Amino acid sequence: MNKIGLVIQREYLTRVKKKSFLITTILVPLIIFGFYAAIIAVSISDSSESAKVAVIDDAGLFKSPGQKDNIIYTVVTNETEESFKSKYKKEGYKYFLYIPKVDINNPKGINIHSESSVSISIKSKVEKIINNALEAKRLEAANIKADQYKAINADVSIGNPLDSGKESVTTAATVVSGVCGVLIYMILMIYGTMVMRGVMEEKISRIAEVIISSVKPFQLMLGKIIGIGMVGITQFAIWLILIFALLNILPFVFPSMAEHATQAASASQANSAAMAGNLGASLRALPLGLIVVCFLFYFMGGYIMYASMFAAIGSVISEDQQEAQQLVFPVIMPIVFGFIIMTKAVTDPNSGLAVFGSLFPLTSPVVMMARICFDVPAWQLITSMVLLVLGFLFFTWLTAKIYRTGILLYGKKVTWKEMIKWLGRKA
Amino acid sequence: MALLELHNLKKYYATQKAVDDISFSIEKGSIFGLLGPNGAGKTTLLRMITGIFFPDEGNLMFDGRPFDPIKDIGNIGYMPEERGLYKKMKIGDQALYLAQLKGLSKAEAMSRIKEWFLKFEMQTWWNKKVEDLSKGMSQKLQFVTTVLHSPKLIILDEPFSGLDPVNANMIKDEIYKLSQQGATIIFSTHRMEQVEEICDHIVLVNKGKKILDGSVQKVKNDFKENLFKIRFANRLMPEHLAIHLFEVIKTGEQELVLRKDAAYSNNDILQYFISKGLAVESFNEILPSLNDIFIKLVEGTPTARQFQPLTA
Numbered sequence: 001m002n003k004i005g006l007v008i009q010r011e012y013l014t015r016v017k018k019k020s021f022l023i024t025t026i027l028v029p030l031i032i033f034g035f036y037a038a039i040i041a042v043s044i045s046d047s048s049e050s051a052k053v054a055v056i057d058d059a060g061l062f063k064s065p066g067q068k069d070n071i072i073y074t075v076v077t078n079e080t081e082e083s084f085k086s087k088y089k090k091e092g093y094k095y096f097l098y099i100p101k102v103d104i105n106n107p108k109g110i111n112i113h114s115e116s117s118v119s120i121s122i123k124s125k126v127e128k129i130i131n132n133a134l135e136a137k138r139l140e141a142a143n144i145k146a147d148q149y150k151a152i153n154a155d156v157s158i159g160n161p162l163d164s165g166k167e168s169v170t171t172a173a174t175v176v177s178g179v180c181g182v183l184i185y186m187i188l189m190i191y192g193t194m195v196m197r198g199v200m201e202e203k204i205s206r207i208a209e210v211i212i213s214s215v216k217p218f219q220l221m222l223g224k225i226i227g228i229g230m231v232g233i234t235q236f237a238i239w240l241i242l243i244f245a246l247l248n249i250l251p252f253v254f255p256s257m258a259e260h261a262t263q264a265a266s267a268s269q270a271n272s273a274a275m276a277g278n279l280g281a282s283l284r285a286l287p288l289g290l291i292v293v294c295f296l297f298y299f300m301g302g303y304i305m306y307a308s309m310f311a312a313i314g315s316v317i318s319e320d321q322q323e324a325q326q327l328v329f330p331v332i333m334p335i336v337f338g339f340i341i342m343t344k345a346v347t348d349p350n351s352g353l354a355v356f357g358s359l360f361p362l363t364s365p366v367v368m369m370a371r372i373c374f375d376v377p378a379w380q381l382i383t384s385m386v387l388l389v390l391g392f393l394f395f396t397w398l399t400a401k402i403y404r405t406g407i408l409l410y411g412k413k414v415t416w417k418e419m420i421k422w423l424g425r426k427a
Numbered sequence: 428m429a430l431l432e433l434h435n436l437k438k439y440y441a442t443q444k445a446v447d448d449i450s451f452s453i454e455k456g457s458i459f460g461l462l463g464p465n466g467a468g469k470t471t472l473l474r475m476i477t478g479i480f481f482p483d484e485g486n487l488m489f490d491g492r493p494f495d496p497i498k499d500i501g502n503i504g505y506m507p508e509e510r511g512l513y514k515k516m517k518i519g520d521q522a523l524y525l526a527q528l529k530g531l532s533k534a535e536a537m538s539r540i541k542e543w544f545l546k547f548e549m550q551t552w553w554n555k556k557v558e559d560l561s562k563g564m565s566q567k568l569q570f571v572t573t574v575l576h577s578p579k580l581i582i583l584d585e586p587f588s589g590l591d592p593v594n595a596n597m598i599k600d601e602i603y604k605l606s607q608q609g610a611t612i613i614f615s616t617h618r619m620e621q622v623e624e625i626c627d628h629i630v631l632v633n634k635g636k637k638i639l640d641g642s643v644q645k646v647k648n649d650f651k652e653n654l655f656k657i658r659f660a661n662r663l664m665p666e667h668l669a670i671h672l673f674e675v676i677k678t679g680e681q682e683l684v685l686r687k688d689a690a691y692s693n694n695d696i697l698q699y700f701i702s703k704g705l706a707v708e709s710f711n712e713i714l715p716s717l718n719d720i721f722i723k724l725v726e727g728t729p730t731a732r733q734f735q736p737l738t739a
Contacts, residue, residue, distance in 0.1 A: 206511030213505040
């Protein structure tokens with residue numbers, strides 16, 4: 001008779017069929033997508049802002065006026081800063097750039113006149129043109145040729161060969177580690193408290209004893225934990241698929257955005273392309289198989305261990321939400337502690353604290369995921385996994401005892417001392 | 428034949444002896460009353476019978492075999508005092524889930540639920556949620572889910588609390604019917620008038636000990652005080668009462684309550700009044716109510732006041 005199966009089925013279906021599940025599961029990626037789209041939309045609208053700028057160039061910096069970066073420069077002659085200041089708007093210019101006759105080593109008094117403040121992007125574009133022109137003039141004055149200068153400019157990238165002979169993968173590793181650690185942390189928190197609320201619901205609605213007369217308390221607890229874990233997996237799977245799909249249809253939704261992207265790519269090819277190439281290469285160099293296997297392992301081990309603790313807490317709460325917050329604090333603490341160690345481990349994966357955190361079963365799910373990309377020695381990984389399995393068996397056994405007693409107790413505030421007493425009690 | 432036998436059951440907690448050496452047996456097909464004040468150990472006893480707790484000592488026999496919590500759980504239907512349902516779950520789904528947990532197949536559970544819903548006029552409730560039901564309605568649903576899998580042993584803890592008289596009668600009738608069909612019923616309550624009406628056999632526990640065991644009739648006989656009530660067609664005169672046959676408890680114009688001296692028979696009393704020329708209209712023995720018996724037995728303990736007559 002598969003009673004755990006029935007419990008899992010109920011826990012899973014009642015949650016997945018709920019409207020709030022549908023809403024959060026579908027809304028969250030939409031919000032992320034909207035956020036992403038908004039950022040891109042803003043950056044496009046900003047750079048495509050075309051402006052007409054009138055220039056009085058007494059220093060002779062603008063050799064070839066015209067259009068650059070969506071800004072149209074028109075050189076005006078026979079005017080002074082004072083005289084043209086009042087006219088540029090009437091003549092259809094948005095901005096008026098005044099460059100006095102300047103000392104190229106100490107340029108001063110260059111102004112842009114405008115009705116309202118000039119946007120940072122336009123200001124920086126104009127500054128870039130003037131800087132380039134000044135630089136060229138200074139090179140000329142110092143008698144250095146432009147290609148000579150280019151050859152002098154240094155741009156070094158330091159390699160990091162490991163003793164093991166493999167190539168290090170620092171940038172990508174840091175990103176992937178951080179994401180994995182945060183994901184595990186979120187899973188423990190979100191679905192752990194969901195288990196606690198589920199147990200509280202059973203206790204407060206007084207159905208616990210009815211169910212316990214058909215199912216062993218441990219079966220009920222395990223069924224609930226597994227059922228909610230499956231809800232979590234479903235939710236994450238839907239999120240991943242939705243985010244992936246949305247990112248792929250993005251260019252079709254905003255054709256101008258795609259255009260812009262190619263433009264940007266061709267404009268600033270060298271640097272960013274190289275960087276992206278590097279990142280791609282280092283991503284490929286990561287042990288993806290190991291990451292996925294470890295993620296699943298630490299997700300399951302950590303989730304079941306913490307969910308059983310949350311279930312035990314839920315079982316001793318009679319009505320009071322405040323009571324819940326007090327009791328749940330010691331359970332949340334190690335998760336938060338693990339999160340703090342993780343933020344350190346991402347930048348310094350082999351420090352003593354990081355190694356300890358990745359071995360100690362209460363913090364290892366979060367911390368080990370943050371170290372996994374940085375070539376963790378095999379003995380540490382194996383020790384960590386064995387300890388997690390032991391920890392999870394130990395805590396599940398322990399919390400099942402508290403749960404079994406707590407779930408049948410009504411109208412009484414339970415203290416930690418009493419809970420510890422229950423641990424030694426027979427059924 | 429006994430369906431359930433309890434032999435020297437013990438369950439001790441750190442601070443108290445919740446159940447301290449209790450034995451009794453319950454006949455197949457009987458309606459059995461388990462009575463006792465709060466904290467007497469009833470719930471612990473019921474939890475041992477339903478396999479939720481293991482006894483510290485002693486053993487249980489179910490249907491002639493040693494009780495096996497895993498296997499026999501499907502033969503028991505338990506409606507605890509602290510009962511409830513999943514508030515957000517649809518009623519039909521809920522009944523289906525509970526029945527399946529008891530081991531019924533989905534199809535079997537479905538057809539039985541429909542049958543019971545029809546009987547209790549609940550057909551239209553299927554898609555409602557428990558939070559939309561009144562207390563009485565959810566009590567009915569709770570009863571249905573308890574008996575859905577046709578258990579051999581049905582345990583009802585305060586089954587009528589929160590029910591109006593119409594619904595209480597409906598459930599009472601079903602209890603009788605189930606009993607006639609061979610189910611054994613354990614009925615746990617504080618409401619003595621219900622026990623007197625429904626139960627064949629009772630056990631009273633107090634402070635973890637069994638203090639009374641027997642059929643309702645036998646218990647009443649054991650505690651009778653030879654009180655009789657006589658009604659006459661003519662007026663009762665003081666001179667009629669000066670006699671050693673009985674002690675006068677209460678007199679009315681044409682009515683008399685007396686305590687008979689155990690040495691005399693009922694006929695002696697009747698003959699006496701007839702010889703005095705009084706016309707006897709009725710002659711009844713006053714048996715003690717279970718309520719009186721329990722107050723007497725539990726008296727002196729701080730929980731005795733719970734047995735004062737309830738007006739509800």
